[in-house]
Amino acid sequence: MKSFVLRPGKCRVIFFDLEFYVPVAGRDKEGFLYNPWDKSCKFLGGSFLVANPEKDLNLDTEINPGRVSSLWLWKSGSERKLLEDIYDLLKSAYDLVYRAHQGKVSPILCGIGISSSDVPILFELFKRYKILSNSDAFSFQNKFRIIDISQLAITTFNNKSSFTYPKSKSLILQKYLPEKKFDSGVRVWDLYDQGHTSAIEGRVIDEVLCTRHCYMKILSDVRTFKYLEKNKKRLTSVYSDSSSI
Secondary structure (H helix, E strand, O other): OOOOOOOOOOOOOEEEEEEEEOOOHEEEEEEOOOOOOOOOEEOOOOOOEEOOOOHHHHOOOOHHHOOOOOEEEHHHHHHHHHHHHHHHHHHHHHHHHHHHHHOOOOOEEEEEEOOOOHHHHHHHHHHHHHHHHHHHHHHHHHHOOEEHHHHHHHHHHHOOOOOOOOHHHHHHHHHHOOOOOOOHHHHHHHHHHHOHHHHHHHHHHHHHHHHHHHHHHHHHHHHHHHHHHHHHHHHHHHHHHOOOO
């Protein structure tokens, strides 16, 4: 049997951020206001950076904003076409990883808060517009793995309570990119109402690149933690040996 070899250059991490529109009449409720099955709401689209771990996941590597794929309702013409384009992007990344690893490795979907919003919403939309059947949507979703930065970042904060909770985008940016300030997501609704679609595009590309940066900084912190852990074990061993003399 041929042995399995991980090929990082043939893996993919898809950093992305989606935007949704809720009409004024639906903004007076609590919680997450967008519902993929509510026809009064709109799926606006989003931006995607399909990253090669060997080339793109290094803090010294600058990513040109032109590398980010932006797929938007005002360019696609309809939500269905927009979703078909997003599906094609995801399927292309999956096919590359699958062929290189015989299906033993999955592409990664990465973003802030995506496990409770962007990912489930996207696959509900695939079902709503019959781009995928319910069964196929479930199967396709499970061909990916999710790294939610809001959960990954928990370990890098001083959690005084035994109750842990996903970190907000604002807290994560404050820690890793304090110079970056993003208005509330509600601002996107105002920009859309005003027809400032280019401002939405620029904002979301910036958010995706910031997400990648936070991912890399968190990974750097984890490596530092592991180094300190290893060093502590070494010092403990040395102390133990010296005490027994």
